[in-house]
Amino acid sequence: MKPSELKRLIIGSLDENADPQLAARKLEEEGVSFDFSKGFIDKVIDRVASGADTVSREIEFSRSMRIVFNRIALTGVAAIVLLLISIFMGEGSFSLNSFLGLGDTYDEGIICLLTGN
Amino acid sequence: MKVSYRQAEESELVRASIEGDKLAFGEIVERYSKMVARTVKGMLGDSVFAEDIGQEVFIKLYYSLADFRGEAKLSTYIQKIAINLTLNEIKRRKRFFSTFSQKGNNEMYEYEVPDYESEEKRDASELVNKALMRLDPKFRIIVAMRMLQGYSTKETAEILDLPLGTVLSRLSRAQEQLKVILKKL
Numbered sequence: 001m002k003p004s005e006l007k008r009l010i011i012g013s014l015d016e017n018a019d020p021q022l023a024a025r026k027l028e029e030e031g032v033s034f035d036f037s038k039g040f041i042d043k044v045i046d047r048v049a050s051g052a053d054t055v056s057r058e059i060e061f062s063r064s065m066r067i068v069f070n071r072i073a074l075t076g077v078a079a080i081v082l083l084l085i086s087i088f089m090g091e092g093s094f095s096l097n098s099f100l101g102l103g104d105t106y107d108e109g110i111i112c113l114l115t116g117n
Numbered sequence: 118m119k120v121s122y123r124q125a126e127e128s129e130l131v132r133a134s135i136e137g138d139k140l141a142f143g144e145i146v147e148r149y150s151k152m153v154a155r156t157v158k159g160m161l162g163d164s165v166f167a168e169d170i171g172q173e174v175f176i177k178l179y180y181s182l183a184d185f186r187g188e189a190k191l192s193t194y195i196q197k198i199a200i201n202l203t204l205n206e207i208k209r210r211k212r213f214f215s216t217f218s219q220k221g222n223n224e225m226y227e228y229e230v231p232d233y234e235s236e237e238k239r240d241a242s243e244l245v246n247k248a249l250m251r252l253d254p255k256f257r258i259i260v261a262m263r264m265l266q267g268y269s270t271k272e273t274a275e276i277l278d279l280p281l282g283t284v285l286s287r288l289s290r291a292q293e294q295l296k297v298i299l300k301k302l
Contacts, residue, residue, distance in 0.1 A: 006241055007299045010248065013264045014292040016285065024267030031238025032245045034151070034158040034265065036171050041146045044175045045139050051176060 001030050127191050135182050146175050149195050152266065156199045159261035161206060162250055163242075170206055174199045196266075196276050200258060207254050244302060251298045256291035259284060 001009070009030075013023030084094070091098035102110070122130055122144040133141035153174050154167075161167040177198050185194055245264075249257055262273040274284045 001237070001241065003240070003244065006244060007302075010245065010264065010299065011292060011296055014260065014288055014295065016270070016288065020263045020269055021267035023263075024265060027241075027245070027264065031241040032265070033242070034154040034163065036150055036154050036168055040150055040168070040171065041143055044146050044172050045143050047172060047176055048142065048179050049139060051180075 006030060128187065131182055131185060131187070131191065134179065142179060145178070145191070149192060150175075152192060153195060153199045155265040156196060156261055157203050159249055159265045160203045160254070160257055162246055166206070170199075170202050173202050177202065193276055200277065204254070204258070244299075247302055248295060248298050252291060252294055256287055256294060259287045260291050260295070263288065 009023065009026060012018055013020065013027070087098055088094060122133070122141050125133075125141070125144065130141045130145050134145060150171070153171050157170050157174065158164075158167045161170060174195065178195055181198070185191070249260065252260060258277065259273060262268045262276065263270070268276065270284050270288065271281060273279075274281045277284070
């Protein structure tokens with residue numbers, strides 16, 4: 001096919017009423033075809049296989065992290081509960097001062113403590 | 118025992134691939150590699166980068182097969198992945214070239230013209246490649262879908278998630294742009 005005919009075919013293939021499959025087939029017959037190089041499938045499968053190992057390691061890692069997090073979180077919650085109980089038993093309330101350890105102190109007492117007088 | 122999937126149905130291939138059967142997935146790659154090549158190489162040119170993006174398409178497909186609900190055809194699903202990855206690559210290159218290079222839009226693609234049976238076929242392929250690479254990417258995708266894949270306007274609209282009117286107007290503008298480009302080639 002001459003270049004001018006090929007150009008006409010390309011332009012004509014985009015006509016709204018043209019049969020796109022026919023134009024695509026004609027272009028393919030003229031050598032306009034695209035494909036990947038030989039061994040493409042093997043390369044994809046190799047990458048998938050090696051990637052699958054990485055993914056399973058990542059899954060394993062995130063699973064271990066979740067277990068560690070759960071243990072830390074449970075221990076943390078237990079510690080917070082114990083702290084609250086001890087504050088309540090020591091101070092008798094859950095006020096801000098109790099949390100700050102200032103339940104039994106007066107303002108003057110703090111000034112004395114800070115100034116050393 | 119190795120099972121041949123030559124005659125297998127698409128749903129069977131998908132199910133077996135999800136279960137980790139590489140042979141079944143290999144069959145999917147074999148069935149759709151040419152379709153992906155037409156999209157990726159039609160958009161990026163015949164280069165090694167296009168081969169890499171082609172591989173990425175199938176790797177992404179492998180890891181997203183579990184999400185494939187079978188509502189659309191597998192070919193449409195793969196085509197969407199191919200288009201997204203290719204458009205991302207075009208954006209990435211555009212950013213790279215605008216930052217680090219003085220090269221123009223049309224020069225950021227590489228050609229590696231493969232072996233052809235005849236000089237004529239080689240020239241035809243080169244002509245189409247060059248013309249496509251000079252097209253605006255938003256028109257190029259429409260042209261690649263129609264001219265290389267043979268999709269109808271309606272199918273193109275569905276795959277690209279665009280209204281039919283937009284596809285038609287882009288097709289007409291692409292045609293005008295191609296006329297100008299082809300005159301110079």
